[in-house]
Amino acid sequence: MKLHVLVVDDAVIVRNRVSKILSTVPEIEAVSVAASGKIALLKIPQVNPDIIILDVEMPEMDGLETLVEIRRQYPKLPVIMFSALTVLGAATTLDALMLGANDYATKPSNLTSIEAANQHILTELVPKIKALSAVETRFIASPASTVSYKNVTNQDAINQDAINRVSTSIDIVAIGVSTGGPNALAEILPKLPADFPAAILIVQHMPPMFTKLMAERLASKCQIPVAEAICGTTVKPGHVWIAPGDYHLLVERDNNTVKLVTNQAPPENSCRPAVDVLFRSVAKVYGNKSLGVVLTGMGKDGLQGAEHIHACGGHIFVQDQASSVVWGMPGFVANAGLAESILPINQMAGAILRLVADN
Known part of the structure; x- marks a missing residue:
């Protein structure tokens, strides 16, 4: 065409x-x-x-x-x-x-x-x-929510039949996103409660300055702290960190704690930060206590990392095609058979809350 x-x-x-x-x-x-x-x-x-x-x-x-x-x-x-x-x-x-x-x-x-x-x-x-050129513009509302993970019910949006992994606590939620990401994140993060019991790490394909400003804007809308990641920070539940532009974000275990690490290793999938880098480190450090979430975006960054999370017994959710601006990244993961749930963006927060509350 x-x-x-x-x-x-x-x-x-x-x-x-x-x-x-x-x-x-x-x-x-x-x-x-x-x-x-x-x-x-x-x-x-x-x-x-x-x-x-x-x-x-x-x-x-x-x-x-x-x-x-x-x-x-x-x-x-x-x-x-x-x-x-x-x-x-x-x-x-x-x-x-x-x-x-x-x-x-x-x-x-x-x-x-x-x-x-x-x-x-x-x-x-x-x-x-x-x-x-071949997709329609999609608008995403971003209403805030005051739901507590302790009160999540079976009515929340998630296909429980799809969750057939070994039940274990979820300590980390790793999110990868690109095209359409700011709106997708603004749909999910404000719905997460202040008592959310897992840490959240995000790779959004963006250059420097953009990621810092996006973190500040999301922080103003959320009940949980949101910040651009700083190397050496101790990973804690109920906090959100976003990979800084032009830096990979990963996690490393340091005795009894887990630290954030940022570096400028070569780009992967033509991206720095890259979702694959984060997901691989999450799989290595957290194993089956991890949830990987792949949202709207071009290309296939996140596919290899999702394979690592899946292989170690972790969970994978992806955004559905109808609500994605571009169904590249989530589409590759879904088509590889790695996703337990394929969800519209307005149901993703409920799905995450449901999984965390049930484990």
Whole structure:
């Protein structure tokens, strides 16, 4: 299927560079450009794009305002936010993801290096364009909950027949997520109670600054503490740690305690942090006391790690296709037969609570 892409950016050098590079991709039939949000809204019915690349910071009508109007008029049109790798760019991009943008990509940091800029655009944008061009935009509500794990009943969403592993306490919940992750995490974490009895470790594919800001935003919505992981921290129940951008996150046993470890070992699955790295370490340290959760995302990061958790007697849940922005990561795990439960995102917190309460 040939794709038509609309690039919206007020900087002429960015518009020209992105449109030129995307035009060389065989799957892309045409690339149109717009210098502002208002022009983009006028062009959409004219060029009928399959996907929009939308600048975050624009004068008069910025990316957020444009996104809101796109979502109002074209709720299923995929949108990728294109932001600078800055604190302001990261904060605005997270706002955009919460408002319904499907994904984001970072702009080249050095447009004077033509070869590096071109490669960055190809690496950052093309896989996401291909992955999102055939999916519908999905919106995820994120209501908070005050349920206590001690009061979870059999009415909570989980298929108990699917849980046929040896019953044991769950000490760790490891979550892997990519495209669509901020909304998915905002659906799950605020529903977990302050007395949640396991630690939670998260790998979200994001660059530096983005992960720190996401942790801060989630912390403001949750009953349990949420923070970006710091190497050497002792793992404790009822706490959430998110892998810092550009660093792998894993756990290591230190006598009678377990510590967080971060490092910059080579990327895996073209990712750092990588879900596989976290899941393998969780399987090694916690064995059958672990639960791996694979949520929406491109690619297959998490598949090998899920195999390790499954092999040592741990549990695996995955998000279902209908509620995933992209059913890549969870789809690979599900199709490998590793998932005990395949759940819509609005039932995942209940499933996690149910499993932890029953063990």
